[in-house]
Amino acid sequence: MLNLSRALEPILSAAVRKTDQSIYDVQRSLATGKNANINAADRSVSNSIALEISLWAVRQQSINQTQNIIDVARTGLDSATSLVYQLQTLASSASSGTFSDTDLSNMNATFLVLAKQIISTASNATVNGTNLLVGTTGAVFYVGISTATRSSSSMTIAGINLDSIGAICTALSITSSGAATSAIYILSTQLTNISAGQASLSANYMAMSINSTAASSISSGLEGYIAALENIDPTALQMKLQELNQQQSINYYLVSQMNLHSERMLAIFK
Helix, strand or coil, rough: HHHHHHHHHHHHHHHHHHHHHHHHHHHHHHHHCCCCCCCCCHHHHHHHHHHHHHHHHHHHHHHHHHHHHHEEEEEEEHHHHHHHHHHHHHHHHCCCCCCCHHHHHHHHHHHHHHHCCCCHHHHCCEEEEEEECCCCCCCCCCCCCCCCEEEEEEEECCCCCHHHHHHHHCCCCCCCCHHHHHHHHHHHHHHHHHHHHHHHHHHHHHHHHHHHHHHHHHHHHHHHHHHHHHCCCCHHHHHHHHHHHHCCCCCHHHHHHHHHHHHHHHHHHH
């Protein structure tokens, strides 16, 4: 029987150590709110995903900045549209032939002030050095969602050239009925150009929104995967801790009984 006790001793000792470690891990998980038993492979995956999430955050920020630039340009085109409508109103009045030369001169001065505001509107649509309303070059934005290369793909948004439209308008005159009639036609053409620009920017903004939704969805999915690896169920862990404590009590009882039996067996030979 003494030999049996010696054989059981390492088994029980190992069980006590294993249960102690399990209790420690559960307590640490409950204290930190994170799974303390993630293996090296899962930890490597978690770290890799965390890096991917940070890259998506950068992409999301770039998308948001691009949408802001587009928004400013769209607002500028809305203002320009209103200004051109005012110019058309003045030109229509001047073309009626019912105003004196002095009146036409005064109306033309107002016309010129409004036309110059279109140019100002274009130059003021600058965000962080980028302006989509000056020139036709536009800008390149890195807002794609290429996970294969972990790099953002680019998207070119063409410029609207509102400053050129403003220059055309400032070159017009409504000092005579004939000039005003000609101005009405030219202003109508500029409205068409502005409308085309608005449609283009709206399409680009929609593309940004699609990219933004995709980036947000992917980030959420990745965060959910990490949460599944790392987060805990406190209720389940509390129950497990109770079971481990009960198991450890049993382990200690068996060890104590084994030790007591060994002492009694040894006492026979004294």
